[in-house]
Amino acid sequence: MPLRIFNNLSSQIAQNRLNSHNDNLGKAIGTVASGERVKNSSDDGASLAISESLRSDARAFRQGVRNLQNGLSWINNIAEGGLSVIAEILIRTRELASQASTGTIGDTERQTLQLEFEAQKQEINRITNTNEFLGQKLLDGSLSSDATGDDVIIHIGLDSRTENRINLNETLNLRATTAAGFGIADLDISTADGAKEPLGLLQKAVGYLSGARARVGVKQNRLTRAIQNLAANIENLTAAASTIRDADVAEEVTRLTKQLLLVQTSSAMVGQSNLIPKGVQLLLQ
Numbered sequence: 412m413p414l415r416i417f418n419n420l421s422s423q424i425a426q427n428r429l430n431s432h433n434d435n436l437g438k439a440i441g442t443v444a445s446g447e448r449v450k451n452s453s454d455d456g457a458s459l460a461i462s463e464s465l466r467s468d469a470r471a472f473r474q475g476v477r478n479l480q481n482g483l484s485w486i487n488n489i490a491e492g493g494l495s496v497i498a499e500i501l502i503r504t505r506e507l508a509s510q511a512s513t514g515t516i517g518d519t520e521r522q523t524l525q526l527e528f529e530a531q532k533q534e535i536n537r538i539t540n541t542n543e544f545l546g547q548k549l550l551d552g553s554l555s556s557d558a559t560g561d562d563v564i565i566h567i568g569l570d571s572r573t574e575n576r577i578n579l580n581e582t583l584n585l586r587a588t589t590a591a592g593f594g595i596a597d598l599d600i601s602t603a604d605g606a607k608e609p610l611g612l613l614q615k616a617v618g619y620l621s622g623a624r625a626r627v628g629v630k631q632n633r634l635t636r637a638i639q640n641l642a643a644n645i646e647n648l649t650a651a652a653s654t655i656r657d658a659d660v661a662e663e664v665t666r667l668t669k670q671l672l673l674v675q676t677s678s679a680m681v682g683q684s685n686l687i688p689k690g691v692q693l694l695l696q
Contacts, residue, residue, distance in 0.1 A: 428680070458655050465652040468569060472641045472648070475567035479641070482565040482579065483634045485544045489585070489627055493542040493550045497535055497588050498620045504531045504595070505613040511606035518601070525601040532590040539588045552587035556580050567637060577637075582630055585623055593619075 510516070511524045539550045552558060558580055568575025590596040593616040600606035 462652045462655045465648045465655070469645050469648040469652065471569050472645045476638055476641050476645070478565050479567055479634050479638045481545070482577070483631065483638070485547070485549065485563075485579070486583075486627055486631050486634065488542065488544045489549045489554075489583075493538060493588070494620055494624050494627065497538055497550075498617065498624065500531050500535055500538075501593070501613055501617050501620065504528055505610065505617065507531070508600050508606050508609040508613060511600035512603055512610065514603060521601050521603070521606070524606075525599060528598075528600050532595060535593075536589050539592075550585065550588045552585070552592075554580055554583050554585040555587075556584045565634075567641065577634070579630070582633075583623075583626055585626075588620070 507524050507528045511521045511528075540548075542548065542550045547553065547563065553560060554563060562578050562580040565577040565579065566575065567577065586592055594612045595609055595616070598605070598609045598612070600609060
């Protein structure tokens with residue numbers, strides 16, 4: 412009996428459909444597992460491009476928040492660790508000068524007051540020269556508007572436009588808070604006449620520090636509001652990207668169930684179609 416070769420076309424069709432349903436099932440499982448409808452450009456190129464742009468902007472704003480938080484730490488260190496302490500010291504030195512200028516004490520008492528006066532000036536210099544954050548000195552004049560080095564700029568936006576940068580030198584304008592900077596480095600209160608000269612200078616120094624602390628407070632408030640604004644932008648961008656990219660879980664679970672049924676049905680069809688040649692062969696025997 413001659414050999415006959417049968418082409419089982421129905422089996423091939425059923426097998427192709429099974430392969431297609433298996434591919435769709437794999438995608439459905441991946442979507443449900445990841446929670447993302449768009450994972451690569453083949454899923455939805457336009458949606459992927461938009462969502463990636465939104466996510467990029469959100470990450471840039473997150474870095475802006477970190478920059479602002481670092482800047483706020485700087486300013487808090489200036490306000491709490493430097494200016495407030497120096498202000499108290501200046502008030503004390505003013506008291507010493509006022510006490511030394513009165514005629515009701517003698518030279519011995521003035522010499523004692525002079526010792527404390529010198530110690531207070533040295534402490535002002537020590538605080539100014541050691542107050543720093545992340546290696547950047549804060550009170551030595553580096554944050555003045557006419558500082559010789561690079562300005563300290565906080566970048567908070569998506570590009571380099573001026574409105575996306577905060578220049579601390581321009582807004583704080585803190586000159587060096589040393590004894591020399593206040594004009595009291597060489598002053599002496601060991602005599603009644605000598606003690607009178609520092610009074611006016613110390614009054615000006617206290618007034619300057621009051622203004623500087625006010626500017627620092629204003630900058631603290633601005634940075635805090637900027638952080639809050641960027642946080643709101645990040646939330647909105649993240650939500651928009653999620654709307655575009657994330658999957659509808661209920662819809663995808665329904666799709667997954669459908670693909671499971673189709674795979675099962677296709678598997679059964681492949682099995683049935685593979686039985687046809689055997690039946691024909693039996694008839695021809």
